[in-house]
Amino acid sequence: VGTGPYVHTGGVWVYGDTDGVVDEDAPLSPPRITAWRLENEKRVLARAATGEHPVVVMPGLVYGRSGGLAQSFFVEPGRTAGAVPSIGDGCNHWALVHVDDIAELYVLALNAPAGSAYAGVSGQNLPLADITRALSHAAGCPDRIESLTLEEAMQRMGPIAEAFALDQQFSGARARRELGWTPTRLDALAELAQG
Template sequence: MSATTNVLITGATGYVGGAVLELLLEHPTASSSQFTALVRSPEKAQKLEAIGVHAVVGSLSELSKLEQLASESAVIFACHCFFGFNRIFQADSDDESVTKAILAGLKKRYESTGQAPILIHTSGTGVLTDKAAGMYAYDTIYDDTDVEQLETLADTQLHRNVDLLIIEADKQGYARTHIVLPSTIYARATGRFVQLGIQNPKSMQIPCLIRSSLKRGQGGMIGDGQNQWANVHIDDIASLYIVLYEAILANEAGHGREGLYFGENGEHLLYDVGKAVAEALYDLGKGRSPEPTTVTEEKLKADLFAVYLGSNSRCRASRARALGWEPKYTTKDLLASIKPEVEAMLKE
């Protein structure tokens, strides 16, 4: 790499990307790095420029621009997520065109420099989901050190289409690729980026359940709420990217098919989350009972994301921990975060 490392981050104004970029700006490598963020908002671009981040106004749909930015980057943190809940169960739930543009840019860089650039891509443990609809927990626990187990995942699983493209790029040798797979991320993001109005402070899964419960006037769950998901605090998942980046720079991180890193520090039953939501709504005078009730079949059909919430996604972040990642927050913290989340949403 040159004296100045060009680092591109997508999703820099998002929940995860903002948290990651804030940590990168505080990292010892920041002084020798030029950070570039692709953002849609000219106002947020100005705020990023003011704190030393080169901001390019544009969107992920501008593929030629994305490819050009990728070709100029020695490191890419791809922290963008899928484009909306209603696309989750469609075949193109992860946009392959975006990933192909990034990979095409990285290939151009490799061909011109002879050095394989680094890609740290954000996927998710949605790749492990089933269609339990809240009725049971499956017994399989996926481990990110068990490559053969992970390769049993069907190509049709959520995120898998893009993950496989990224793994293949590493196999071809023109990029060193690493995939971070967060589980249920929770808690409001805090910090300078939120205070400046740059970063989205809210997660997706639990706020979605809260919004649905507020509309119903009652905390709820899918089916019997017996499905299980792993979980991780926003601050802990952001720190995983930094630990991984340091390991990559030290040539100590697995990549390609051995470069999948789960983000989890415990797991929860959907019932327990639903109950915490129901109790919060009841305490605040917005729910009829402190006990969660089952969302109806009709509601399930109308809300595809509810089906997602009713799935199972169980995993262990063994590879991530082997790098030295030490998450601090547990499922107890997840449950404790729900009432403040409800209160914040009511104020909004």
């Protein structure tokens, strides 16, 4: 049995819609696409009781370096269709984290206590309307947004649309407090607009 640290990747989508800004102790209510993670992460963390050293890092929606899910499901379709898709009225929030900041959290998590779990979000809880507006600039169709119902989005994007439609806001304070994590890339909209 290994006792070295093992950092497991989860994701904040397992929390479902949050009621305002929450932390890792919020109730779990995953959309179907991430429901499988609950039992998986429970088994991973239970290994701390056997002397192993599991830690779970749950990234928010990762952006940066012209990659990530927003690029694949919003920017690329926007380039093709001439408008970036948006789900619902755009009032829901996405909890974002820059790829370089989340990478730093993974390194810090190697020294976290066994059985710990951290929401990897940088405190950038932005409305989808602002995000899709920024993504429309990256797609080359500034301010052209196509509003989709959840049903239309699911037909176009598949079950991940349920996750994109979540209203999530996270503090990310536990990783700052316990591990000294200091996200520094905090202008998501400017970076998303650049593509």
